[in-house]
Amino acid sequence: MAEGVGKVTAVLAPLVFAGLYATTGGVLWPLTSVAVLMLAGGLIAAAFGPETKGASFT
Amino acid sequence: MVGATRTVEDVLRGGGFTSFHRRVVLITGFAWTFVAFEIILISLVLPVIGSEFGIFDLGTFTPRDPFAYGAVAAATLVGSLIGSLTLGRLSDARGRRFLFQASVLSYSAFTALTALSFNVPSLFLLRMLAGVGLGGLLVIDPAILSEYLPPQHRGRYMVLLDFFWPAGFLVAIAFWYVFVIQLGGAWRLLFVAAAFPAFIAFLFRRTIPESPFYLARQGRLQEASSVLRTVARTEVSSAELAAEPAIPRAPMSALFRGDLLRRAIVTIGVWIALNFSYYGLFLWLPPALAGFGIVNFGNPNTLALFLVFSALAQFPGYAASFLLVDRWGRKRTLALFLILGGLSGYVFATARDFWTLVVGLFFVSFFNLGAWGAVYPYTSRRNTARPGSAWRKESAR
Numbered sequence: 210m211a212e213g214v215g216k217v218t219a220v221l222a223p224l225v226f227a228g229l230y231a232t233t234g235g236v237l238w239p240l241t242s243v244a245v246l247m248l249a250g251g252l253i254a255a256a257f258g259p260e261t262k263g264a265s266f267t
Numbered sequence: 268m269v270g271a272t273r274t275v276e277d278v279l280r281g282g283g284f285t286s287f288h289r290r291v292v293l294i295t296g297f298a299w300t301f302v303a304f305e306i307i308l309i310s311l312v313l314p315v316i317g318s319e320f321g322i323f324d325l326g327t328f329t330p331r332d333p334f335a336y337g338a339v340a341a342a343t344l345v346g347s348l349i350g351s352l353t354l355g356r357l358s359d360a361r362g363r364r365f366l367f368q369a370s371v372l373s374y375s376a377f378t379a380l381t382a383l384s385f386n387v388p389s390l391f392l393l394r395m396l397a398g399v400g401l402g403g404l405l406v407i408d409p410a411i412l413s414e415y416l417p418p419q420h421r422g423r424y425m426v427l428l429d430f431f432w433p434a435g436f437l438v439a440i441a442f443w444y445v446f447v448i449q450l451g452g453a454w455r456l457l458f459v460a461a462a463f464p465a466f467i468a469f470l471f472r473r474t475i476p477e478s479p480f481y482l483a484r485q486g487r488l489q490e491a492s493s494v495l496r497t498v499a500r501t502e503v504s505s506a507e508l509a510a511e512p513a514i515p516r517a518p519m520s521a522l523f524r525g526d527l528l529r530r531a532i533v534t535i536g537v538w539i540a541l542n543f544s545y546y547g548l549f550l551w552l553p554p555a556l557a558g559f560g561i562v563n564f565g566n567p568n569t570l571a572l573f574l575v576f577s578a579l580a581q582f583p584g585y586a587a588s589f590l591l592v593d594r595w596g597r598k599r600t601l602a603l604f605l606i607l608g609g610l611s612g613y614v615f616a617t618a619r620d621f622w623t624l625v626v627g628l629f630f631v632s633f634f635n636l637g638a639w640g641a642v643y644p645y646t647s648r649r650n651t652a653r654p655g656s657a658w659r660k661e662s663a664r
Contacts, residue, residue: 215375215538216351220344222547226336230330230551236558239551240616243544247635248609250540255602258645 271509275479275491278508279417282499283475290474291422294467296431301464303400303410303435304442305374306343308461309394315452321388328557328564335387340550342391346398347405353408353541354403363411363478366403368468369388375465378511392632397611413477415467415498422626422644426589429640433581436549448567465596483511491555511608518613534646540605541642544635552577561624573628581636587638601641608634 227237271610313336317323322332322339330336350370358366370622377397384390411427416424479498488505495503548555556573557564564570584604591600608631615627 213352213602214535215542216344216348219542219546220341220582221342221565222543223337223340223543224334226342226547226551227330230337231333234507236551237616238315239547240555241613243547244538244609244612244616246609247405247544247605247638249274250544250639251602251605251607251609252539253533253536253540254598254645255651258537258598258602259530259597265394266474 269571270595272507273503275483275495275511278499278501279415279479282495282501283417284420285499287500288321288420291412291415292427294471294474295408296428298367298404298408298427298464298467298635299431299469300402300435300438301467303432303439304464305378305401305435305461306347307342307395307436307439307549308442308457310340310552311439312447312454312457314553315447315454316384316390319454320390321436322387322543323554328554330656335384337551339387339391339394343395343398343401344397344546346400347402347449348398350399350402350404352376352402354399355406358403358407358410359481362481363414364471364475367407367471367475368653369413370400370403370407371468372400372465372469373469374404375396375462376417379459379462382458411475411478414480417499426592426640426644429605429643430582430585432493432639433578433636434587436578436581437575440571440578443574444567447569468658480511484502486510506633508642520645534553537601537605537642538646541638544608545639548612548635549577556624556628559618561618561623573625576625577632580632582639584633584635585640588637592641592644597641597645601638601645602639604634604641608638 225242226239229242230236233239304331314323314325314328317330317336317339318325322335323330354366354370366369374397375463377393377400381390381397384393408611409425412428413421413425442457442461446453446460452458472476473525476494476497477490479494482488482494488508489508492503492505494506495501552574553564553570556570562569562573564573588600591603611627611630614623615631618624618627
């Protein structure tokens, strides 16, 4: 399911980039949004993610 | 009379890694390369097509209509979402072999037909239809690979499959350079030529039999044992082979209960971060690079160098992740690559000089693709569990 959400996000990403580009008139904010989301994902994984090595999802 | 004492997994485990597996790794790897090629290609060609259709200004290298530009860039992914949902499930019911070939031929045909686009809506529609086949392949290709591999080698070779992804990026750059730059904007010819991965369907048809898991689940044990003799190079009779049980489907709500809740939320967050950053960045890369105003991309060779540089940075990213996941842990590797990817992405976004731009681009590509290498083993059951539904395989690309 996470991957399904990821696929929807993949579709939205170029459109959100376009929206930010059109609104701000440049690439600074669209690229910053890319950076912020990566950073946020990493911090969430570091703070709350369990280690899954050797674990099964079922 | 011998009883049913061995499962498909037992036979694969006992047979080890054979020359058959080398062929499967290569063919599924080529298929993976061409999926990346097809998805990335539009981002490179779109400025030229967009210029012809009035949504991009090649003089300033900026989109005239950013939303139309973004929509066309996303069209393949829209189709891919539909294809993953429908063709992945269909391959569980109808077999991997037919659906693999149908997916390859479908995306190749619609890629060739993209040459006939006459305006933005027709371009969007044809890229979306090509994306349906790509989406099918995105779930069926790794499913096929995992269903032939012996379980003790499955994790390593499934991660190896991802090394073929940046190769697709490089092939796309080569096509763009030859057809758009050297042949003066010949994008229609490019899409006709880009249908060449269709040959994989014929290669596959000649080389790869039906998945033994699929056959055993259908009760076709005679055929399953015949395939296993070829794959595992070991004697196995249909009488000793156990039928595979149907895959139970747990309700989605089970993911949000008990111990799985925290893991589900983190996993969703990570997938959102990765997909947004990868497709936001790489599908907009040419105009984004030009948007800095630091480098004059009037000379297309300069843009080509930046694109190749970005693609090459992805290989060591995967390699580093591949090594660290086992030695250092999946969570730590994934979190580190995402955090460093975010920081280098910020350096890239705020670059004011040539070298900051180059270094930022290198590291954001390195860490982003490295994070993809870590997210699969972090998320998936595939490295530890038995193969099953194609839809439940990884492939959120």
